[in-house]
Amino acid sequence: MKHLPVFSSSVQPISTQSDKDAIDLSKFPVERIRNFSIIAHIDHGKSTLADRLLEITGAIVTTEKNKQVLDKLQVERERGITVKAQTASLFYTHKGHRYLLNLIDTPGHVDFSYEVSRSISACQGVLLIVDANQGIQAQTVANFYLAFEAGLTIIPVINKIDLKNADPERVEAQIEKVFDIPREECIRISAKLGTNVDRVLQEVVERVPDDVFKALVFDSGFDHYRGVVANVAVFGGRVRKGDRIASAFLGKSYEVQELGLLRPHEQPTDGLYAGQVGYMVAGMKDVKEAQIGDTLYHQQHPVDALPGFKPAKAMVFAGMYPMDQSEYTGLRSAIDKLTLNDSSVTVQKDSSMALGAGWRLGFLGLLHMEVFNQRLEQEYNANVVVTAPTVPYKARLSSARLIKNRRATQENMLYIDEHRVMMKYIFPLNEIVVDFYDLLKSLSSGYASFDYENAGYQAADLIKMDILLNGKSVEELTMIVHRQRAYSMGKAMCERLKGSIPRQMFEIAVQAAIGSKVIARETIKPFRKNVLAKCYGGDITRKLKLLKRQAEGKKKMRRIGNIDVPKDAFINVLKRTDK
Numbered sequence: 416m417k418h419l420p421v422f423s424s425s426v427q428p429i430s431t432q433s434d435k436d437a438i439d440l441s442k443f444p445v446e447r448i449r450n451f452s453i454i455a456h457i458d459h460g461k462s463t464l465a466d467r468l469l470e471i472t473g474a475i476v477t478t479e480k481n482k483q484v485l486d487k488l489q490v491e492r493e494r495g496i497t498v499k500a501q502t503a504s505l506f507y508t509h510k511g512h513r514y515l516l517n518l519i520d521t522p523g524h525v526d527f528s529y530e531v532s533r534s535i536s537a538c539q540g541v542l543l544i545v546d547a548n549q550g551i552q553a554q555t556v557a558n559f560y561l562a563f564e565a566g567l568t569i570i571p572v573i574n575k576i577d578l579k580n581a582d583p584e585r586v587e588a589q590i591e592k593v594f595d596i597p598r599e600e601c602i603r604i605s606a607k608l609g610t611n612v613d614r615v616l617q618e619v620v621e622r623v624p625d626d627v628f629k630a631l632v633f634d635s636g637f638d639h640y641r642g643v644v645a646n647v648a649v650f651g652g653r654v655r656k657g658d659r660i661a662s663a664f665l666g667k668s669y670e671v672q673e674l675g676l677l678r679p680h681e682q683p684t685d686g687l688y689a690g691q692v693g694y695m696v697a698g699m700k701d702v703k704e705a706q707i708g709d710t711l712y713h714q715q716h717p718v719d720a721l722p723g724f725k726p727a728k729a730m731v732f733a734g735m736y737p738m739d740q741s742e743y744t745g746l747r748s749a750i751d752k753l754t755l756n757d758s759s760v761t762v763q764k765d766s767s768m769a770l771g772a773g774w775r776l777g778f779l780g781l782l783h784m785e786v787f788n789q790r791l792e793q794e795y796n797a798n799v800v801v802t803a804p805t806v807p808y809k810a811r812l813s814s815a816r817l818i819k820n821r822r823a824t825q826e827n828m829l830y831i832d833e834h835r836v837m838m839k840y841i842f843p844l845n846e847i848v849v850d851f852y853d854l855l856k857s858l859s860s861g862y863a864s865f866d867y868e869n870a871g872y873q874a875a876d877l878i879k880m881d882i883l884l885n886g887k888s889v890e891e892l893t894m895i896v897h898r899q900r901a902y903s904m905g906k907a908m909c910e911r912l913k914g915s916i917p918r919q920m921f922e923i924a925v926q927a928a929i930g931s932k933v934i935a936r937e938t939i940k941p942f943r944k945n946v947l948a949k950c951y952g953g954d955i956t957r958k959l960k961l962l963k964r965q966a967e968g969k970k971k972m973r974r975i976g977n978i979d980v981p982k983d984a985f986i987n988v989l990k991r992t993d994k
């Protein structure tokens with residue numbers, strides 16, 4: 416166990432209890448409640464600050480193992496990013512009053528801004544973290560406006576002041592210029608070293624206002640034993656175990672069976688009070704009964720529904736199919752469970768000649784899609800074939816008018832300071848969805864950042880390009896491309912496919928075609944891998960083992976015609992640039 420980096424004298428951590436013990440709030444009389452969220456551009460230090468806040472309020476003890484405790488999902492720890500918003504309740508004493516501070520950690524990547532807006536609606540204030548070296552970035556601006564439009568108290572926090580190149584004065588000037596927040600309101604901290612972090616808690620207590628009553632469902636998940644677990648923010652009054660509640664959306668009523676706080680693990684309590692954020696189990700069998708954005712109230716005291724959430728709009732679509740059709744039911748139940756946990760994913764049944772029965776799923780971005788796929792594999796052991804991601808189009812057939820090609824058009828430009836500029840463009844979504852972010856990062860040596868929102872449909876000169884394997888069209892790789900890009904993209908896709916499909920016993924022609932016209936071609940030479948070559952005269956068990964391994968390798972392939980295509984090939988061919 417390490418020593419805590421900072422320990423505020425005003426903090427009285429509650430005595431250690433096992434996570435599942437109920438907290439008796441009468442022993443820790445909370446006088447006031449503050450709900451706040453941490454928002455920032457990716458990597459500016461939200462999770463690190465959240466860890467420090469948990470430590471100094473005694474909710475966790477620092478160890479190497481529990482670094483970034485709010486990042487619970489395996490995919491979050493592996494990628495070092497936050498994907499789902501998480502919640503923790505902190506107890507804090509300030510000027511003789513006991514406060515309950517409900518902290519909601521949020522993801523920073525653009526694909527997950529839906530989680531940010533949900534978290535924000537459960538709060539009265541936000542900590543807007545800005546890196547003292549990088550200054551204001553794209554998601555700093557986007558997240559600021561989410562909080563600003565929701566009318567929340569915004570406390571700017573300049574993080575990483577310990578860095579050699581930190582320039583807090585410059586960042587404060589940016590904040591004053593871009594957000595119109597006086598520079599004196601900024602708090603300078605180092606979340607890593609713990610410097611000034613206790614002042615952040617004091618400012619939350621002093622600047623974030625108290626709130627009123629009603630419960631908003633802002634997240635929900637499914638537990639095999641207890642059914643639906645809804646995360647709720649109580650906007651007023653209180654709810655206790657045994658109460659009969661109703662939901663505004665479906666009008667159904669339920670008895671509250673269990674409720675409690677998230678510290679960050681579930682800790683049952685007798686009740687949830689105005690301003691608290693916690694979890695609730697009320698005998699709901701289907702997560703659709705705990706609609707995100709719904710309002711819960713006491714059955715005998717109906718209230719006006721709270722304003723819900725802007726529904727998430729899927730921007731990227733891909734087909735998902737079981738590796739083997741016998742796994743269809745298992746995969747369907749895995750997708751169902753995962754979408755219960757991430758309601759921003761849309762699901763429609765689909766089927767394909769080559770891949771059989773499956774689904775067409777809609778995601779907020781490519782990273783969101785990869786994370787969903789990775790969660791299916793890691794958390795549900797699913798074997799999935801993912802087809803090429805596409806974006807939605809509106810097509811007008813037999814049009815008599817040729818439409819002028821439209822690329823990015825600049826909307827406006829704002830100088831944040833003498834070194835930084837914020838530019839707004841209208842882009843075809845297809846141009847930015849796959850690798851634009853990576854390319855932008857590498858061209859600007861990591862300095863440029865980007866955020867996007869849907870600007871609607873616009874006319875463009877688009878054509879359909881097919882990819883053929885030995886003359887057979889792979890419909891999952893059929894793409895709609897801009898006419899001017901067709902040749903270069905067709906060529907690149909054929910080259911990539913050639914690199915992704917292992918040699919087989921016969922020659923394979925990989926072609927890109929527009930209608931009947933072939934515009935690019937690569938050839939994969941035949942090859943026979945004799946896995947037994949190494950075993951000449953060897954014993955039979957070793958031979959069987961090698962054949963079994965070869966068969967398992969084949970399982971990871973998808974058969975198109977008589978050609979085995981590895982499932983990764985579908986995503987690999989779409990990455991247009993090398994990292």
Ligand SMILES: Nc1nc2c(ncn2[C@@H]2O[C@H](COP(=O)(O)OP(=O)(O)OP(=O)(O)O)[C@@H](O)[C@H]2O)c(=O)[nH]1
Nearest residue numbers: 457458459460461462463496497523575605606607
């Ligand atoms: N030097 C220094 N590094 C910091 C500080 N705070 C955070 N970092 C580092 O910055 C990196 C990103 O920190 P995180 O806390 O993961 O950032 P985040 O904003 O939560 O990232 P996402 O959850 O992915 O949006 C990590 O390597 C941290 O160790 C700080 O005060 N000083």
